Amino acid sequence: MSNDRLYILKAIELASASISDGGGPFGAVIVKDDKIIAEASNRVVTTNDPTAHAEILAIRQASALLHTHDLNGCTLYSSCEPCPMCLGAIYWSGIKKVVFACDRNDAEKAGFSDRLIYSEIVLQPHERIISFTREAENEGKKVFRQWDELENKIPY
Amino acid sequence: MSNDRLYILKAIELASASISDGGGPFGAVIVKDDKIIAEASNRVVTTNDPTAHAEILAIRQASALLHTHDLNGCTLYSSCEPCPMCLGAIYWSGIKKVVFACDRNDAEKAGFSDRLIYSEIVLQPHERIISFTREAENEGKKVFRQWDELENKIPY
Numbered sequence: 001m002s003n004d005r006l007y008i009l010k011a012i013e014l015a016s017a018s019i020s021d022g023g024g025p026f027g028a029v030i031v032k033d034d035k036i037i038a039e040a041s042n043r044v045v046t047t048n049d050p051t052a053h054a055e056i057l058a059i060r061q062a063s064a065l066l067h068t069h070d071l072n073g074c075t076l077y078s079s080c081e082p083c084p085m086c087l088g089a090i091y092w093s094g095i096k097k098v099v100f101a102c103d104r105n106d107a108e109k110a111g112f113s114d115r116l117i118y119s120e121i122v123l124q125p126h127e128r129i130i131s132f133t134r135e136a137e138n139e140g141k142k143v144f145r146q147w148d149e150l151e152n153k154i155p156y
Numbered sequence: 157m158s159n160d161r162l163y164i165l166k167a168i169e170l171a172s173a174s175i176s177d178g179g180g181p182f183g184a185v186i187v188k189d190d191k192i193i194a195e196a197s198n199r200v201v202t203t204n205d206p207t208a209h210a211e212i213l214a215i216r217q218a219s220a221l222l223h224t225h226d227l228n229g230c231t232l233y234s235s236c237e238p239c240p241m242c243l244g245a246i247y248w249s250g251i252k253k254v255v256f257a258c259d260r261n262d263a264e265k266a267g268f269s270d271r272l273i274y275s276e277i278v279l280q281p282h283e284r285i286i287s288f289t290r291e292a293e294n295e296g297k298k299v300f301r302q303w304d305e306l307e308n309k310i311p312y
Contacts, residue, residue, distance in 0.1 A: 008291045015299045024312070025303040045310045050225040050249040051212055060205055069206040079296050081288075084277055085248060088241025090286065091273045093206040097287045101296025110300040111311060117247045121240055122278050130246065131253045132237075135164045140235050140257025143171045144266040147181040154201045155267060156180070 007031050007077040008099050014041045014054070015079035022046050025110065028054035028078040030062040030071070030095075037074070038062040054078065055086035059093050069156055070094045080107050083114040084121050092156070163187050163233040164255050170197045170210070171235035178202050181266065184210035184234040186218040186227070186251075193230070194218040210234065211242035215249050225312055226250045236263050239270040240277050248312070 007029055014027025024042030031037065040057035044050055055078050063069055072094035076082075080102040082090060090098060104114040125132030147153070163185055170183025180198030187193065196213035200206055211234050219225055228250035232238075236258040238246060246254060260270040281288035303309070 004289070004291050009295060012292060012295050012299060015296075016302060019299070019302055019306060025299050044225050044248070044312050048219050048223055048225050049216055050219055050227070050312070051207070051216055051245050052225075053248075056207055060207055063204050063206055067204055069200050069204050069208075071206070079299060081281070083244055083248075084240050085244025086241075087277055088239055088244060088273055089207050091269065091276065092200070092209075092239075092241060095286070098281075099289050099291050101290065101292045102300060103290070103293075106297055106300055110303055111309075113247065117244055118277070120247065121243055121274070125237070125254075130251070133160070133255050134257065134259070135160050135255050136168060136257045137259075139165060139168050140171075141262055143168060143175070143181050143235060144258060144262055146172060146175055147266055150175060153267075156200050156206070 003031075003034065004077075004099050007036070007075075008079075008101055010036065010039070011054075011077040011079045012101055014039060018042055018054075024053075024112075026054040026079055028058040028076060030058045030074050030076050032062070032066075032071075032074045037065055051085065053083065053086050055082050056089055059089050059095075063093070072096060075099065081114070083107075083112075084117045159187075159190065160233075160255050163192070163231075164235075164257055166192065166195070167210075167233040168235045168257055170195055174198055174210075180209075180268075182210040182235055184214040184232060186214045186230050186232050188218070188222075188227075188230045193221055207241065209239065209242050211238050212245055215245050215251075219249070228252060231255065236260075237270070239263075239268075240273045 018041035174197035
């Protein structure tokens, strides 16, 4: 059995166990140097946290363990294609390889909004089903100028 | 001064204060029934957590305070247009109104990857700069069938 297959089966096992544990049917593991360094399953309802998707929790665990926000060199295995929130987190984390089992269409059939969010995200803010408006643009830009002028910034 | 302007200025103030505090130049507040119930600024570098954007932290705070993953009825004010990760979190949280000051172009000029992630997210998984592959699709789908068969699910 390939290592990729071994690790994705572990993520799927976590997803399955999550159901009996009151969580959503999603699991994820993060692997570095051929070792699992983080394991998580969906905890949205059990912890009252809409951001507690398996991938987000696994990324937070791995970053805490490695004492860095930069997970370059790690691979994420997820029982389902990451939703836009988790996809964004993957880019910010520097992870360069993702393996998933189910996709956004499977998730939609199971009652999850991943595909809706994917279709909303490409729209201009004013075209979305959520109201997005802009206010105090000039005041906001001053903060970025303050940032520009800061020396010794840590980029991320 | 309108309430929207008042709250967005508060988010901008948090963004500015964050810079002197070692954080990224982003701030957010969540308002419910005309009261601020959560305030946060970017803590990615200071807490070694790539998901610690101001909006994510504010959503987690508000959900913990209200003991629910459902923030319908809350408004999010952010010093910058939410990145795809935070946008996803907003949809999952049920927030229906967002007010922001700077946008993704301003963020890019300040050195942040929001616009890159927006352009990646619309691509098919195999077209992206990160490797996305599928594995164990059938085993994954079994978990969604297990979920389908579960009674008394809490939808989210």
